[in-house]
Amino acid sequence: MCEGVRAAGDAAAAADVDVITSSGRRRIPAHSTVLASASPVLESILQRRLKKERDAAAGGGKVRRAVVRIRGVTDDAAAAFVRLLYAGSSGDEEEIDEKSAAQMLVLAHAYRVPWLKRRCEGAIGSRLTAESVVDTMQLAALCDAPQLHLRCTRLLAKEFKAVEKTEAWRFLQENDPWLELDILQRLHDADLRRRKWRRKRAEQGVYVELSEAMDCLSHICTEGCTEVGPVGRAPAAAPCPAYATACRGLQLLIRHFSRCHRTSCPRCQRMWQLLRLHAALCDLPDGHCNTPLCMQFRRKEEEKAAAKAKAKAGDDDDKWGLLVKKVRVARAMSSLGKRRQMSCSQC
Ligand SMILES: [Zn+2]
Ligand SMILES: [Zn+2]
Ligand SMILES: [Zn+2]
The missing domain is CATH 3.30.710 (Potassium Channel Kv1.1; Chain A)
Incomplete structure (x- = not known):
């Protein structure tokens, strides 16, 4: 002692x-x-x-x-x-307690101690509630604490209905309308960004589906699968790994396409689009592709491209070119992902 x-x-x-x-x-x-x-x-x-x-x-x-x-x-x-x-x-x-965490953040900012600032941001952010978020957001802005500010913005976006009912929010509305406007603007921007991201994700999902349909179409037209096979050959009896997700649906569509005689049929139109898309993406030399109408579509596209070089292309062609480009990218990404999975499984 x-x-x-x-x-x-x-x-x-x-x-x-x-x-x-x-x-x-x-x-x-x-x-x-x-x-x-x-x-x-x-x-x-x-x-x-x-x-x-x-x-x-x-x-x-x-x-x-x-x-x-x-x-x-x-x-x-x-x-x-x-x-x-x-x-x-x-x-x-050392545990930074709830009472002193805000003061500690101020000190870490004032005395320029970055590691302590990060710890305080973490400690305060982990205890953030609808009641405390408005005051904490102001503190984060004053102390130049971007991580904490981001957490506050996320919580505000998530629980805005609860925040609106708090005393802190009412006080802010009465005393600092500029900050209120700034927060509402941020929430609006975050909402727009979220919607845009969702739309992009949904679009990407469509391109990935189309890319899978292209793979299935090539597989059906070269090896065949359960019910539909290449011209003059019996299809492979065993279903492929993508049978349940994409291949079966495409087989049903092909069978419908071969039997349907309606002049205007949405399902047949879809099949036409898939065949046209295949032709746009197909890189097999002439005469080596088994997919129906591949050569015809390719010739047609070449003629169109030649005509486009002479005159300015129409809007529809631009859209089609964009679709082909996006499916090509989705296809490249998914084949890269498959290759990575295979190399991981071999490790
Ligand atoms: Zn199949
Ligand atoms: Zn039809
Ligand atoms: Zn082809």
Whole structure:
């Protein structure tokens, strides 16, 4: 016990700085090297203070410890801040309690301690509620804490109905309409972005489906599958892996196409589109593709391309070209994914 007390006494004696809290009630002995290495702001304060003390001592004055004041926060928060600076970013992760987390974030921002700022953002963000989100968002903006700001925006978007009922939101509406407008604008933008992303995802799903249909069409027209096979050959008896998802539906469509005699049939139109799309994507040399109408469509497209070179192409052709391009990309992506899966399964 005596050893411990003596060690603590030695450590305090080696301290060359006193950190004083805003109330002035607490004086925490500290080492200037530790504080200066933890924070560039403290480093610059300490350089000035230590020089002043040295000059005073050289002039025959009383030798005193330099003093650093941490203002604007409670004594406990200031003490915890010094403790955390001593522990450092790689030290034991001291729990940042709910009460002092906001003050700690302010200190980490003011004294430029980035690792502590990130920890405070994490601690505050993990306890975010509809009640606290408005105040926290303002704090995040003041302390330049982008991660925390993003979490607040997400929670606002998710639970806006609950936030609207809180006292903090009502206070904001009455006292800071500009911030209210800014938040509503952000929510609107986030909603637009979400809708756009959903639309893009749905579109991408269609291109991937078309790409799978192209693979199935080639597979049916070269090997055949259960019920439909290439011209003059029996189809393979065993169903392919894509039988349930795409192949069976395409087989039904092909069978319908071969029997239907209606002049205007949506299912037949769909089959025409698939055959045309196949021809646009097919890179087999002339006479090597078994898919019906592939050559005819390719000739037709070549004629169109030649005509397009002479005259400006119409809007429809541009759209078709875009569709072909997007399905080609989706196809390349899915074959890349399959290759990766195969190489992973072989590992
Ligand atoms: Zn199949
Ligand atoms: Zn039909
Ligand atoms: Zn072909």
